[in-house]
Amino acid sequence: MIKALKLLHYLGSMLLMLGCYLHLFTDTSLRAQGMLIVASCIGIGLVMMAPFPVALMIQWAKNQDSQSLPSSDADAQPSPEKSTDQPAEKPQDKQ
Helix, strand or coil, X not given: XXXXXXXXXXXXXXXXHHHXXXXXXXCHHHCHHHHHHHHHHHHHHHHHHCHHHHHHHHHHHHHHHHHHCXXXXXXXXXXXXXXXXXXXXXXXXXX
């Protein structure tokens, strides 16, 4: 899915650049039909580019969530640092 969104992102950026080129370097934007073409290229290009950063952010958040959760193997075996033979230490009050 990310590959398809990346392709849409590249096509959208090409449409955006085409619209900017038509507006800045040609006489197309001086007529009503040309304005419609330029605005359509820029608008459709921006809409095509929008989903890719959102998908990357969701993928990044999922990766962060999976890294922060401890694995089930580590929970099943007690760690050697925490032994159940010794009582837990209580913090002392500073007065």
